[in-house]
Amino acid sequence: MKEDRPKPPLAGLIYGEIVYWGVLAGSLIVIVGSVLAFLGDNFVPVSYWVSSIWKGETVYQTWKGATGALPNGHWYLSHLTTGDGLSALGISLGVFSVVPALFLSAAALFKEKEWLYGALAMVGGIVVVIGVLGLAPMPK
């Protein structure tokens, strides 16, 4: 008897598609941000960022020289018209795509009455959200 190829579960498809297209959308924003950084406005000049990293300065020294202190949060959200702000947004959006993917995948699992795995996807999503919100205690 000839076997058929098994169909992927809906939850898996939802997860995979959201992450894939989220990453591609993030990449587009990063491209626009990189061009803007070289041709237009920046929160901190590109030459400063690259030179500081190249010199081997620490994260603290780099930010202190740029803005006076560490950002401690999502600094780019208030600088979305700048090249470096947009680039950071693009990377963050690509990473963030995991969050809606996990929650919507959980919803699909709940619909299929896979309560345990739906709950596990939710817990995974909540742990990522804790990271996104910066709720983990950090040194001053």
Next chain:
Amino acid sequence: MNLRSPATARSEFSTQPVPLAKDKKHEKKKGKRKRKNRLWSLVTNVPELSILIMLIVGAYMLMGVFSKVESTEVLSASSIWLIIVGSFLISTAIATLAVIGGIGGGVIFTPIMLGFTSLDSLVIRATGLVVAMFSGLVSTGPFMKTKLADIKLTFYCGVPITVGALVGSVSAIYLHKGLGDFGDGLVRLSLGILMLVVAWFLFTGGGKTEYPEPKRIDRLSVLLGLNGFYWEESLGKVVHYQLTRAFVGGIVFIALGFIGGFFGLGGGAFLTATLNLIMMAPVKIAAACSGVLLAISNATAIWTYITYGAMIAIFAAPWMLGQVVGGILGAHLLIRIRAGFVRKVLIIILVVSSMKLIVRGVEEAFGINIPIL
């Protein structure tokens, strides 16, 4: 249909010798046509990749021609552009190598950068997570579509690995802040030792078995319903599998998440080995799930670095774009390239960079000067 290879055909008709040079030319032409067809099918099947590559090339040309970036005392404007474009090209190559070698890109990027450059270790680890994560993120879609990534296994292991990754990334920031150069030395030393283990895994193949059969299935695995099936292309049939040791696997995944978040690398080789050797997942399922899990755990860990300011977007951007392009390319196009050669290259890279890391680690942590490498 004639399925004989040209070599067999030659031996059968030895009375009518076939000109070897002509044969070779014909094979070369065939190979070229095959590669052309594969490239063309990639263009038609994955149009978003072609658009992305065109946009990136156009963007870098624009940035080079109309750049308003000023020179500094350390770098000229053109060398800043070269660093950005060079990072993109190296990142694409790393992603391709990593996909073929079956390990995360972070395992190549982080040890080399920590061993051979003087860049700040937090910046390297944050960028390392970008490198480790994005090729895994883009390959998630194809893995889920082919059902190679088992959604139950992924979400079961996803919880401990994300918790471990979050704790690991926060610990990295504390260690960096609290112990300074001594802490960086310890990080280099322990990463060097860890990379030797990864190299050993690649060298021995980690003792992986294609279709492992568990001798005993624990109650938790049965309770969780950790079993599944997938289409095995090489056999042309559906393969069923049953997983085991769910509890032990969960504990190991906390540790692996911690390592990934702390060092800023993925460690896909360890994830695959855990799923295959401890939880008894078939090797293809283990490899696909490890890619997806790598992306989930790193997506948790990187936020700590982003909110702390350790991810410098302008520096990380070309590395991210390279991973996306290389990840899609590797998954669709280079899957048939001989992995054996790539593995050898990876082993050499890992051994050399781990030696350098151990030497630098000992020098920084204990102030001992070792005049080698």
